[in-house]
Amino acid sequence: MFADYSWSELGSIFAMQGFAGLVLFSVFVLMALGLAIIFGQMGVINMAHGEFMILGAYVTYLTSNFFQAAAPALMPISFFIAMVLAFFASGALGMLVEMALIRFLYKRPLDTLLATWGLSLILQQTYRTIFGAREVGVTLPDWMMGSLPLTDLVEIPINGLIVMAITLAITMAVALVMFRSRFGAQIRAVVQNRPMAGAVGIDTEKVDRFTFGLGCGIAGVAGSAFTMIGSTGPSSGQLYIVDTFLVVVFGGATSLIGTVASAFTISQAQSTMEFFLSGSMAKVLTLLTVVAILMLRPQGLFTLKVRR
Amino acid sequence: MKTDKNGAAPRSMLRRKLMIGAAAMALSVAVLPRVGLAQTPPTSEVNTTGLAVTDDTVTVGILHSITGTMAISETGSVQAEKLAIKQINDMGGVLGRKIEVVQEDGSSDWPTFAEKAKKLLVEDKVAAVFGCWTSASRKAVLPVFEQYNGMLYYPTFYEGLEESPNVIYTGQEATQQIIAGLDWVAKEKGAKSFYLLGSDYIWPRTSNKIARKHIEDKLGLKVVGEEYYPLGHTQFNSVINKIKLRKPDVIYAIVVGGSNVAFYKQLKAAGIDMTKEKPLLMTISVTEDEIRGIGGENIEGAYATMKYFQSLENENNAEFVKAFKDMWGQDIVIGDVTQAAYLGPWLWKAAVEKAGSFDIDKIKEASPGIELTTAPEGYVKIHENHHLWSKTRVGHAKADGQYEVVHETTELMEPDPFPEGYQ
Numbered sequence: 001m002f003a004d005y006s007w008s009e010l011g012s013i014f015a016m017q018g019f020a021g022l023v024l025f026s027v028f029v030l031m032a033l034g035l036a037i038i039f040g041q042m043g044v045i046n047m048a049h050g051e052f053m054i055l056g057a058y059v060t061y062l063t064s065n066f067f068q069a070a071a072p073a074l075m076p077i078s079f080f081i082a083m084v085l086a087f088f089a090s091g092a093l094g095m096l097v098e099m100a101l102i103r104f105l106y107k108r109p110l111d112t113l114l115a116t117w118g119l120s121l122i123l124q125q126t127y128r129t130i131f132g133a134r135e136v137g138v139t140l141p142d143w144m145m146g147s148l149p150l151t152d153l154v155e156i157p158i159n160g161l162i163v164m165a166i167t168l169a170i171t172m173a174v175a176l177v178m179f180r181s182r183f184g185a186q187i188r189a190v191v192q193n194r195p196m197a198g199a200v201g202i203d204t205e206k207v208d209r210f211t212f213g214l215g216c217g218i219a220g221v222a223g224s225a226f227t228m229i230g231s232t233g234p235s236s237g238q239l240y241i242v243d244t245f246l247v248v249v250f251g252g253a254t255s256l257i258g259t260v261a262s263a264f265t266i267s268q269a270q271s272t273m274e275f276f277l278s279g280s281m282a283k284v285l286t287l288l289t290v291v292a293i294l295m296l297r298p299q300g301l302f303t304l305k306v307r308r
Numbered sequence: 309m310k311t312d313k314n315g316a317a318p319r320s321m322l323r324r325k326l327m328i329g330a331a332a333m334a335l336s337v338a339v340l341p342r343v344g345l346a347q348t349p350p351t352s353e354v355n356t357t358g359l360a361v362t363d364d365t366v367t368v369g370i371l372h373s374i375t376g377t378m379a380i381s382e383t384g385s386v387q388a389e390k391l392a393i394k395q396i397n398d399m400g401g402v403l404g405r406k407i408e409v410v411q412e413d414g415s416s417d418w419p420t421f422a423e424k425a426k427k428l429l430v431e432d433k434v435a436a437v438f439g440c441w442t443s444a445s446r447k448a449v450l451p452v453f454e455q456y457n458g459m460l461y462y463p464t465f466y467e468g469l470e471e472s473p474n475v476i477y478t479g480q481e482a483t484q485q486i487i488a489g490l491d492w493v494a495k496e497k498g499a500k501s502f503y504l505l506g507s508d509y510i511w512p513r514t515s516n517k518i519a520r521k522h523i524e525d526k527l528g529l530k531v532v533g534e535e536y537y538p539l540g541h542t543q544f545n546s547v548i549n550k551i552k553l554r555k556p557d558v559i560y561a562i563v564v565g566g567s568n569v570a571f572y573k574q575l576k577a578a579g580i581d582m583t584k585e586k587p588l589l590m591t592i593s594v595t596e597d598e599i600r601g602i603g604g605e606n607i608e609g610a611y612a613t614m615k616y617f618q619s620l621e622n623e624n625n626a627e628f629v630k631a632f633k634d635m636w637g638q639d640i641v642i643g644d645v646t647q648a649a650y651l652g653p654w655l656w657k658a659a660v661e662k663a664g665s666f667d668i669d670k671i672k673e674a675s676p677g678i679e680l681t682t683a684p685e686g687y688v689k690i691h692e693n694h695h696l697w698s699k700t701r702v703g704h705a706k707a708d709g710q711y712e713v714v715h716e717t718t719e720l721m722e723p724d725p726f727p728e729g730y731q
Binding site: 009013016017019020023024027125128132133134135136137138139145146147149153155157158159160226228229230231232233234235236238239240270271274275278279280282283 | 374375376377379380383508535536537538540541542543545546547548549550552553565566567568569570573574576577578579597598600601602603604605
């Protein structure tokens with residue numbers, strides 16, 4: 001298939017394809033991080049993860065509408081304000097859900113699957129009632145659209161660069177919180193041994209609530225970022241949920257570094273195969289590979305030793 | 309149409325006033341039937357099979373998804389059907405009977421569609437059903453309509469390969485939508501090579517098959533790539549790179565649903581400026597409805613082949629757009645399928661009046677040959693195969709989310725659900 005092309009053409013295509021793979025990697029990390037915290041650290045199977053993302057997207061939509069109408073001068077930075085608001089909106093909803101629903105189900109992890117699936121349906125219908133069944137168009141600041149032409153063929157999409165930057169920032173922030181802060185130490189303590197953590201004076205219920213809120217908040221940021229590359233509609237969250245679980249489970253649910261590694265593996269495999277095969281075949285092969293590896297390593301790529 | 313509408317308004321006002329005064333109640337009951345008596349044939353004559361038809365009402369069903377992922381697309385169809393029914397009622401109804409609606413929700417779930425269709429036909433005994441959107445939902449209800457002998461008016465453009473006496477297809481089958489558009493782009497834009505792209509299910513695959521045959525066999529041009537992505541796919545960077553490498557003159561895109569938004573946003577971000585038309589993008593899956601989600605600025609410059617655009621300039625359409633906006637809100641947009649859904653109740657009314665009966669078998673027989681001169685798209689006519697003769701148009705997407713019509717076939721395109729040489 002390459003016979004007709006010159007070396008420089010091939011070189012630029014490989015450069016662009018490499019970049020496409022990196023963007024996909026960032027997207028996977030961003031959508032999986034929140035779930036990795038909730039599923040990995042708390043053992044809650046959160047089927048409503050996609051809907052928390054879409055809440056972030058709708059917050060971005062409302063914010064950008066607001067700035068367009070009220071303060072057009074601030075439009076160029078409206079997106080980042082929206083992102084912060086999305087974090088707090090999704091995080092707050094997450095904490096509310098934890099308080100009203102999830103905390104009664106910690107001893108029954110499989111029931112969280114059903115409960116959060118129901119929650120996802122409720123949220124979808126709520127969005128449909130409030131925002132209408134149709135997808136909404138989120139107006140982005142002009143500078144975030146378009147691409148940077150490097151050569152005739154190589155063009156770097158600006159929104160890809162922004163997604164990568166956001167992912168990097170969020171991942172570092174999560175790593176800092178989890179491994180360098182007092183709150184992170186408490187989260188890890190509760191995960192490893194709940195009664196003992198309680199015995200040394202950690203308010204485990206409060207830690208649970210904030211952990212769930214943190215995971216949902218990150219989902220909101222992801223949703224906000226994805227308004228650049230995807231759709232914003234009541235059921236758009238469903239587009240992400242399968243890939244998200246795939247990344248988290250493949251990486252080894254309890255390990256954040258595993259999530260990153262798994263996102264990298266899956267995204268590179270998928271974007272390479274998409275280039276050589278058709279889109280549907282690439283997806284099939286990716287899923288087959290993941291299934292095969294999980295059969296050999298049921299615990300995922302990386303595991304932490306956790307007391308059971 | 310106009311005089312009737314104007315004439316009907318005061319009458320319904322009068323009736324409302326009469327209804328308010330309890331004393332006048334008896335009067336209204338006594339007077340109103342006599343007004344309609346002249347054109348109202350007795351129920352025993354127009355309804356021999358036990359449908360839900362009384363002396364002054366007839367019940368029809370609307371069966372679309374109000375909830376679930378398809379609600380995004382089907383909402384417009386429900387709105388159009390309700391508008392048409394309201395207008396027909398304002399004109400005095402069908403055979404002197406007001407249309408009453410039973411609405412059911414298919415919930416974007418195909419077995420639910422079949423179940424609700426059965427409920428509408430068996431329990432409600434509706435005289436006609438306006439509904440379904442995806443081919444999957446239509447395939448699910450088809451056996452129900454054939455078994456219980458119902459009448460379905462189906463609004464969506466679809467892949468063809470079907471013909472049922474119990475269905476009137478008010479949208480285009482694939483050849484009507486595809487062939488004229490390809491001819492136009494080859495002749496007017498000098499396109500030589502095509503890259504076919506679609507979501508991975510029956511409609512895009514069948515449509516691209518027809519497109520490929522037409523491009524290669526009839527036009528003698530080249531297809532340089534054909535590819536499908538799963539429904540809901542959100543990452544199109546790889547295929548965009550492939551398109552850049554193969555340098556086709558035309559990207560022929562049949563991407564649907566949420567994928568659509570991702571595809572056009574990423575296409576623009578990757579530096580493919582559709583207004584430069586290098587490559588040119590042609591689609592058969594993006595109506596004005598979808599552009600609202602995609603954003604006009606992301607798809608400006610693309611071409612779409614449809615039979616209807618909101619911007620069509622004719623009197624019928626001006627009236628239709630105004631009535632639609634008055635009923636459903638000023639900032640609403642109207643896409644191809646919405647218009648096709650609007651035709652359903654009107655075609656049914658015409659068939660009932662031609663047959664002089666609500667009986668399904670008589671409507672089936674009366675339907676072929678029925679013409680509608682008041683259609684927003686212009687003139688349409690029902691073919692022997694229960695599809696519509698209609699024109700194909702090419703629209704050029706503008707930044708404000710509307711299409712500018714740049715081409716229109718001079719003749720009506722014949723519906724051909726089983727096209728020879730294309731399968």
